[in-house]
Amino acid sequence: xxxxxxxxxxxxxxxxxxxxxxxxxxxxxxxxxxxxxxxxxxxxxxxxxxxxxxxxxxxxxxxxxxxxxxxxxxxxxxxxxxxxxxxxxxxxxxxxxxxxxxxxxxxxxxxxxxxxxxxxxxxxxxxxxxxxxxxxxxxxxxxxxxxxxxxxxxxxxxxxxxxxxxxxxxxxxxxxxxxxxxxxxxxxxxxxxxxxxxxxxxxxxxxxxxxxxxxxxxxxxxxxxxxxxxxxxxxxxxxxxxxxxxxxxxxxxxxxxxxxxxxxxxxxxxxxxxxxxxxxxxxxxxxxxxxxxxxxxxxxxxxxxxxxxxxxxxxxxxxxxxxxxxxxxxxxxxxxxxxxxxxxxxxxxxx
Amino acid sequence: xxxxxxxxxxxxxxxxxxxxxxxxxxxxxxxxxxxxxxxxxxxxxxxxxxxxxxxxxxxxxxxxxxxxxxxxxxxxxxxxxxxxxxxxxxxxxxxxxxxxxxxxxxxxxxxxxxxxxxxxxxxxxxxxxxxxxxxxxxxxxxxxxxxxxxxxxxxxxxxxxxxxxxxxxxxxxxxxxxxxxxxxxxxxxxxxxxxxxxxxxxxxxxxxxxxxxxxxxxxxxxxxxxxxxxxxxxxxxxxxxxxxxxxxxxxxxxxxxxxxxxxxxxxxxxxxxxxxxxxxxxxxxxxxxxxxxxxxxxxxxxxxxxxxxxxxxxxxxxxxxxxxxxxxxxxxxxxxxxxxxxxxxxxxxxx
Numbered sequence: 001x002x003x004x005x006x007x008x009x010x011x012x013x014x015x016x017x018x019x020x021x022x023x024x025x026x027x028x029x030x031x032x033x034x035x036x037x038x039x040x041x042x043x044x045x046x047x048x049x050x051x052x053x054x055x056x057x058x059x060x061x062x063x064x065x066x067x068x069x070x071x072x073x074x075x076x077x078x079x080x081x082x083x084x085x086x087x088x089x090x091x092x093x094x095x096x097x098x099x100x101x102x103x104x105x106x107x108x109x110x111x112x113x114x115x116x117x118x119x120x121x122x123x124x125x126x127x128x129x130x131x132x133x134x135x136x137x138x139x140x141x142x143x144x145x146x147x148x149x150x151x152x153x154x155x156x157x158x159x160x161x162x163x164x165x166x167x168x169x170x171x172x173x174x175x176x177x178x179x180x181x182x183x184x185x186x187x188x189x190x191x192x193x194x195x196x197x198x199x200x201x202x203x204x205x206x207x208x209x210x211x212x213x214x215x216x217x218x219x220x221x222x223x224x225x226x227x228x229x230x231x232x233x234x235x236x237x238x239x240x241x242x243x244x245x246x247x248x249x250x251x252x253x254x255x256x257x258x259x260x261x262x263x264x265x266x267x268x269x270x271x272x273x274x275x276x277x278x279x280x281x282x283x284x285x286x287x288x289x290x291x292x293x294x295x296x297x298x299x300x301x302x303x304x305x306x307x308x309x310x311x312x313x314x315x316x317x318x319x320x321x322x323x324x325x326x327x328x329x330x331x332x333x334x335x336x337x338x339x340x341x342x343x344x345x346x347x348x349x350x351x
Numbered sequence: 352x353x354x355x356x357x358x359x360x361x362x363x364x365x366x367x368x369x370x371x372x373x374x375x376x377x378x379x380x381x382x383x384x385x386x387x388x389x390x391x392x393x394x395x396x397x398x399x400x401x402x403x404x405x406x407x408x409x410x411x412x413x414x415x416x417x418x419x420x421x422x423x424x425x426x427x428x429x430x431x432x433x434x435x436x437x438x439x440x441x442x443x444x445x446x447x448x449x450x451x452x453x454x455x456x457x458x459x460x461x462x463x464x465x466x467x468x469x470x471x472x473x474x475x476x477x478x479x480x481x482x483x484x485x486x487x488x489x490x491x492x493x494x495x496x497x498x499x500x501x502x503x504x505x506x507x508x509x510x511x512x513x514x515x516x517x518x519x520x521x522x523x524x525x526x527x528x529x530x531x532x533x534x535x536x537x538x539x540x541x542x543x544x545x546x547x548x549x550x551x552x553x554x555x556x557x558x559x560x561x562x563x564x565x566x567x568x569x570x571x572x573x574x575x576x577x578x579x580x581x582x583x584x585x586x587x588x589x590x591x592x593x594x595x596x597x598x599x600x601x602x603x604x605x606x607x608x609x610x611x612x613x614x615x616x617x618x619x620x621x622x623x624x625x626x627x628x629x630x631x632x633x634x635x636x637x638x639x640x641x642x643x644x645x646x647x648x649x650x651x652x653x654x655x656x657x658x659x660x661x662x663x664x665x666x667x668x669x670x671x672x673x674x675x676x677x678x679x680x681x682x683x684x685x686x687x688x689x690x691x692x693x694x695x696x697x698x699x700x701x702x
Contacts, residue, residue, distance in 0.1 A: 012467040030488040032481050033453065037489065046489035048454065048507075059410075063505055065458045065492045102384065103399065107416045107458075107503045116363040130383050137381040138388065138397035141416045141503075152458045152492075152503040154414055156399075 042249065043167050044096035044234060045157070058164060060157040062093035068148035076192045079118045081211045082151075083125025089236065090155040091133060091215035092289045096234035097166075098224020099159035101217060103138045104130065107152040109145035122151075133217060163224040165232035165293065170250035172322040174230050174294040177314040179219045181264040182239055183278060184209035186285020187271075196274050205266045213289040219312050220291055226306050228299035233292050238284045242292055243326055250294075256283075256318040258330045283328075294320055393600065394518050395447040395585060396508070409515060411508040413444035419499035427543045430469045432562045433502075434476025440587065441506040442484060442566035443640040447585035448517075449575020450510035452568060454487045458503040460496035473502075484568060514575040516583035516644065521601035523673040525581050525645040528665040530570045532615040533590055534629060535560035537636020538622075547625050556617045564640040570663050571642055577657050579650035589637045594677055597645065607634075607669040609681045645671055 027041045038058060039047035049058035066072060066086045077085070087104060094101045106126065110119060130137055135155070188210030190196050191203050198206070216234070223229045231250060235242045239261070243254055263278045271278035293314075295303050300316075307314050321327070378392050389409060390398035400409035417423060417437045428436070438455060445452045457477065461470060481488055486506070539561030541547050542554050549557070567585070574580050582601060586593045590612070598605055614629045622629035644665075646654050651667075658665050672678070 013464050016467075029478060030481070033485040033487055036453070037487055040487065040489045041491070046454070046456070048489070061454075061456060061505075061507070062490065063456045063458050063492055063503070065460055065494050065501075065503070067460055067494055067496060067501075069497045070460075070494055102387070103397070103412075105397070105412060105414045105505060107414050109416055109418055109421075109501065113364050116367075127380060130381070134384040136384055136388055136391065138391045138399070139413065140392075141414055143416050143418055143421055145418060146420045147498045150416075150418075150460065150501055152414075152416070154412075154456060154505040156412070 038161070038164075039166065044093040045099070047097070047164060049161055056161045057158055058161045060094055060097050060099040060159060060164070061154065062090055063152060063154040064090045064093070066151040066153075068150070073192070074149075077211045078125075079121035080125035080128070083122035083127075084129050085125075085211065085213060086122075086151045086153050087126045087129040087135075087155075088213050088215045089287075089289065090153045091129065091135070091217060092213070092234040092236065094155055094157035095215050095217045095220030096232050096291060097157070097159060098163050098220050098232060099157040100221065101133050101135045101155055101157045101215075103136045103156045105138060105154040106140035107142070107150075108140065109143045109150040111148065112144050114149070126153075129215075133215070159224065163227060165224055165229055167231055167233050167246050167249035169229075169231035170246050170252055170294040170320045171230060171296065172252055172320055174296050174320040175300050175316055176243070176254060176256070176292065176294050176318045176320065177316050178235065178239070178262065178290050178292050179216050179312065179314055180288070180290040181262045181267070181282075182235065182288050182290060183267050183282035183285045184264050185213065185287040185289075186210075186238075186281050187267050189285075189287070191270075196270065196276075198270055198273075202266050202270055205264070206270065209264075210287060213287060215289060216291050218310075219307070219314075222307050222310055222312065223291070223293050223303070226299075226303050228303040228306075229293045229295050231294045235288045235290050235292055236286060238286045239288075239292070240283050240326060241286075246292065246294065247320075247324065247326060250320070251324070253321040253324040253326065254318055255321050255327045255329055258328060260315065260317045262315040262317075389512070389515075390517065395444040396450070398448070398515060400512055407512045408509055409512045411445055411448050411450045411510060411515070412505065413441055414503060414505040415441045415444070417502045417504075419501070424543070425500075428562045429476075430472035431476035431479070434473035434478075435480050436476075436562065436564060437473075437502045437504050438477045438480040438486075438506075439564050439566045440638075440640065441504045442480065442486070442568060443564070443585040443587065445506055445508035446566050446568045446571030447583050447642060448508075448510060449514050449571050449583060450508040451572065452484050452486045452506055452508040452566075454489045454507045455481065456489060456505040457491035458493070458501075459491065460494045460501040462499065463495050465500070477504075480566075484566070510575065514578060516575055516580055518582055518584050518597050518600035520580075520582035521597050521603055521645040521671045522581060522647065523603055523671055525647050525671040526651050526667055527594070527605060527607070527643065527645055527669045527671060528667050529586065529590070529613065529641050529643050530567050530663065530665055531639070531641040532613045532618070532633075533586065533639050533641060534618050534633035534636045535615050536564065536638040536640075537561075537589075537632050538618050540638070542621075547621065547627075549621055549624075553617050553621055556615070557621065561638060564638060566640060567642050569661075570658070570665075573658050573661055573663065574642070574644050574654070577650075577654050579654040579657075580644045580646050583642055583644040586639045586641050586643055587637060589635045590639075590643070591634050591677060592637075593643055597643065598671075598675065598677060601671070602675070604672040604675040604677065605669055606672050606678045606680055609679060611666065611668045613666040613668075
């Protein structure tokens with residue numbers, strides 16, 4: 001029974017093992033009808049196929065939880081922004097596979113005393129995103145919550161099987177790109193928490209990066225349709241953490257050129273004024289929801305040109321290496337392996 | 352902002368409006384790419400099609416939340432039973448459409464101090480059901496929870512489009528069937544809460560009905576494959592509440608013959624010993640996860656024979672009427688409209 005197990009001090013807790021350790025432990029023996037499964041646990045989405053009336057289409061499915069006091073703070077985000085963000089972070093996983101989002105399913109657990117118009121605003125925010133990306137809200141579940149608001153969104157999308165990009169496709173020599181500036185959302189969170197001072201206009205931009213992330217569906221489609229990239233992931237846990245996922249699944253390493261990591265003018269100003277290192281925020285800050293993708297060297301010029309034509313110039317930040325581990329090259333040439341990983345929902349306890 | 356809205360005492364709360372009122376309010380304007388949507392919000396599953404390599408197949412999707420202290424009590428169910436039940440209640444929705452379950456996605460939010468082997472047991476319970484029904488565990492999300500365990504399961508299934516049974520298909524004159532005895536799970540919950548005394552063997556059967564529900568996938572397939580039924584639903588909120596859903600969607604009423612409502616020997620003994628009305632428990636008790644289906648009179652003999660041959664004799668409990676509302680016929684011929692509805696996760700406050 002739960003009570004009894006929790007009282008047993010000898011047993012390891014989830015906290016000690018960490019989120020990724022826990023996920024690894026449950027990844028065993030999950031397939032009991034594997035025939036239609038192209039990708040199970042271990043990427044941004046599961047992939048099932050064939051799907052639909054067209055030859056070669058596959059289904060993409062992903063699910064994400066947003067929990068009050070863990071993923072968001074009441075009073076620091078409007079209900080409408082919260083609803084939109086709950087959908088955006090899921091659509092971002094579809095973008096990361098190169099797919100098109102189609103349907104969402106929403107489970108909500110809410111405190112009994114919550115105002116009706118607050119919840120209507122949460123749904124209005126969800127539907128804002130649905131409208132913008134042509135996505136249907138097809139179902140869900142609602143319940144009261146003993147404490148705090150819980151939102152779980154499941155999204156289904158589709159893609160041509162040949163175009164889907166996984167975490168596992170990167171090879172040594174491939175170039176690494178990101179679709180936009182990094183670290184803004186993490187800085188926005190610090191501002192929301194009152195940890196830093198900032199002038200109003202700077203604050204607005206960075207807080208919006210945190211509270212109103214935009215899924216990079218169009219960019220993801222462009223990369224996938226080009227058929228020139230080798231792997232892709234969305235940057236939800238931070239550049240280092242998500243690059244590490246690519247490296248682990250592809251059994252490679254990576255080298256990042258510090259001066260190439262794109263940082264916004266706003267983040268740069270904020271960090272200068274507060275004597276902080278913008279680069280560190282860009283490396284480890286989570287929730288940017290830009291895409292990271294890798295491209296074989298021979299395809300680099302062609303994919304850069306194609307994406308630039310659509311008004312989304314990507315940033316080349318480094319390359320994939322045969323040697324495992326992520327290494328950092330600073331402008332002064334110093335070079336060291338990075339151990340900092342980004343955001344873990346169950347970080348090991350501080351020693 | 353949330354804080355501000357909650358402080359506004361003039362606004363209606365979710366609690367005052369109730370779960371069904373809330374769901375109705377969010378059902379508007381949900382479709383932004385309706386071409387593949389056969390059924391959106393408002394049935395046991397969403398239905399999307401066409402799907403898969405075979406002509407005429409559709410996808411079924413549903414999602415259900417289980418929350419500590421709302422849907423289960425720690426210490427009253429083993430972790431393994433809890434994992435299995437979280438999957439079973441979702442598979443039951445696939446059964447209710449007449450489909451075959453294929454894949455599940457699991458989101459878990461767990462308290463930081465939870466023991467690793469407790470969570471492994473929860474997953475072992477999920478996989479027990481996956482193995483039994485040939486279902487794949489394809490993904491999910493994990494997070495820490497500020498309080499209590501939250502489990503959200505999304506399940507995907509498939510069916511032949513022509514065989515799918517909706518809530519909306521019932522017509523006046525159709526006969527009403529259920530696939531098994533009702534009220535056992537509700538009695539089991541009372542025993543778990545210590546509200547009633549019971550001898551050990553009786554207790555075991557009724558508690559198992561609550562903690563180890565079995566999705567009626569095989570029965571649901573038989574009913575659907577026969578193509579002789581007109582509507583179907585699973586009994587999760589209680590016979591009256593779920594029959595009410597059928598009536599509402601089909602724009603009909605129903606008449607239930609009290610003496611035909613199947614009650615187990617165990618529930619009957621428990622109620623006799625405690626001077627309770629077993630019939631009331633069977634009408635309003637939730638979480639039985641039997642199926643309720645309706646059949647045009649001309650098909651009744653044929654479907655009863657087909658289902659009996661497979662060892663699942665269904666119970667005929669009443670008929671659909673043109674007059675709206677659910678009416679109860681007692682053995683003494685008295686006859687009255689029933690207002691009691693079963694389990695609402697946001698019941699209006701007592702006056």
